[in-house]
Every structure is written in structure tokens, then in C-alpha cells.
Amino acid sequence: MRTGVLGGTFDPPHAGHLRMARLAQAQLGLDRVLFVPCHAQPLKDTLPSASPFHRAAMVALALASKPGWLLETAELERGGISYTAETLEALAAARRGDRLVLIMGSDSLLTFPYWRRQADILALAGLAIVPRGGPLDLPQGVDPRRVHLLQARPLRVSSTLVRERLRRHEPVIGLVPRAVAAYIERQGLYGPARRKTLRRND
Ligand code: ATP
Numbered sequence: 001m002r003t004g005v006l007g008g009t010f011d012p013p014h015a016g017h018l019r020m021a022r023l024a025q026a027q028l029g030l031d032r033v034l035f036v037p038c039h040a041q042p043l044k045d046t047l048p049s050a051s052p053f054h055r056a057a058m059v060a061l062a063l064a065s066k067p068g069w070l071l072e073t074a075e076l077e078r079g080g081i082s083y084t085a086e087t088l089e090a091l092a093a094a095r096r097g098d099r100l101v102l103i104m105g106s107d108s109l110l111t112f113p114y115w116r117r118q119a120d121i122l123a124l125a126g127l128a129i130v131p132r133g134g135p136l137d138l139p140q141g142v143d144p145r146r147v148h149l150l151q152a153r154p155l156r157v158s159s160t161l162v163r164e165r166l167r168r169h170e171p172v173i174g175l176v177p178r179a180v181a182a183y184i185e186r187q188g189l190y191g192p193a194r195r196k197t198l199r200r201n202d
Contacts, residue, residue: 004033005091005125006103007075007084009041009159010055011048012184013062014176016105016157021069023150024103024128033103034072034091035059038082043111049163050189052076061179085117088124100125101148105132113139122146166190 004024008017013035021033037055040047048055056073063069074090075082088100102125109129112118118141127147129136133154138144162175167190172181184190 001031001095001098002029002101003091003095003098004028004030004101004103004128005036005072005088006033007036007038007082007087009044009048010035010037010059011050011159012055012058012162012176012180012189014157014159014162014180015174016155018062018066018177019152019155020103020105020130023130023152024101025068027150028101028128028148030068030101032068032070034070035063036072036075036087038075039079040081042081042083042116043114054183054187054189058180058183061183062177064179083116085115085120085124088121092124101128102126103128103130105130106136107132107134109139110134110137112142118142163190167192 004021006017006021010017017035024030025033037052037059039052050058056071056076060071063071074087078086084102088102091100092098102121104127106129109127115121122143129147129149131150131152131154133156136149138147157175162172165172165175166184
């Protein structure tokens with residue numbers, strides 16, 4: 001089995017994430033794609049805005065009725081800082097014989113030199129890179145034979161953009177799946193920062 005592994009914060013999941021899975025599946029003939037929400041991203045200095053529970057629920061909603069696309073909660077269950085090498089080791093142990101492909105945007109590839117245990121990551125998985133508009137240089141030390149550059153025009157959507165639009169009460173139709181937009185609204189996620197009001201007798 002060829003298994004794609006798409007790690008991210010998914011805060012919230014958006015059309016760009018789903019397109020990454022589609023591109024990797026079509027161009028690399030993957031049998032399935034695992035979406036792996038992180039607990040805490042080592043290279044981001046802020047914690048996710050939505051809780052692990054809500055991010056996992058939104059990913060599950062985004063993947064509903066997509067055969068072969070699965071939510072993988074290993075990093076959320078492990079807790080702490082989510083290191084990709086540990087995740088790939090766990091996946092490889094649980095799915096012996098699978099060939100793993102780590103799918104990431106070109107902005108993530110640029111940060112790859114700062115990832116923990118890069119050599120182990122490259123031994124455990126090939127990399128599939130989705131262009132995101134910035135430079136596409138391969139960082140030093142990354143064996144080009146382990147890297148597939150997927151063919152696609154950059155799609156300018158990000159979780160940051162979605163969160164900003166929601167904060168300003170702007171529509172996010174087309175940016176996130178409908179079921180995810182409905183969930184965000186129902187749960188009151190990503191609203192404008194609310195000031196805590198204290199009543200006189202509190
Ligand atoms: P944020 O805006 O909060 O930083 P994000 O949109 O980058 O979030 P993440 O969940 O952090 O989303 O990203 C997970 C992975 O998906 C990363 O490898 C990132 O590069 C990639 N990615 C996200 N959006 C796109 C996109 N539009 N095109 C290509 N890759 C993307």
C-alpha cells in the first residue's frame with residue numbers, strides 16, 4: 001500500500017489541505033491519505049486556536065464520504081510537541097509493508113532543516129511537495145531522489161486567512177468544506193475576541 005501522510009494543525013482544515021491530498025493521490029497513485037492533526041507544532045510559537053477535539057472533529061467532517069482519506073489521531077493521543085519522526089515510526093510499525101509519503105507545502109519544505117531527526121524522516125518516507133507560491137529550493141542534505149514535486153499552481157488559501165475572515169464575519173464559502181463551516185458556526189469557533197465581562201456580584 002502507498003500511504004500519504006498529511007500532517008498539519010488544521011486550525012481549521014481548508015480547501016488547500018484537501019487539494020494537497022487530491023494532487024498527491026492522483027500524481028503518485030496513493031492508496032490512501034492519512035490526515036494527522038498535530039497536538040503542538042514544534043516550529044510555531046503560538047498554540048492552535050481551536051482545541052484538539054474541535055480540530056479532529058473538523059478534519060473528520062472534511063473527510064466524510066472521501067474513501068481512502070482517514071483521520072489519524074496518533075499525535076493528539078501522544079500529546080506534547082508533535083515530532084514527525086515519531087509519528088512516522090509509529091505508522092510504519094502499525095502498517096508494516098506500507099510505503100509512506102509525507103505530503104507537505106513548499107513553505108514547510110523550507111523549514112525542513114530545522115525539523116528533528118530529518119535523516120530518520122527521509123528513511124521512513126518520501127516527500128511530496130505542493131507548491132505554495134514561495135521558493136521551491138531543495139534544502140541542503142535532502143536527497144532529491146526522495147522528493148516528488150507535485151505539479152500544481154499555488155492555491156492561496158491558509159488557515160490564517162480563514163480565521164481572519166471568520167473574525168471579521170466574512171464568508172468562507174469555497175475556502176472550507178460546508179460541513180466544516182457549519183461546525184465552526186455551531187460551536188462558535190474563531191469568533192471575534194470577546195472581552196470577559198464581570199458582573200458586579202461575581
Ligand atoms: P496557518 O495559516 O495557521 O499557518 P496552514 O494553512 O499553513 O495554517 P497547516 O495545517 O499548518 O495549514 O498546514 C499543514 C500542511 O499543509 C503544511 O505542510 C502546509 O505547508 C500545507 N498547506 C496548507 N495550505 C496549503 C496550500 N494552500 N497549498 C499548499 N500547501 C498547503
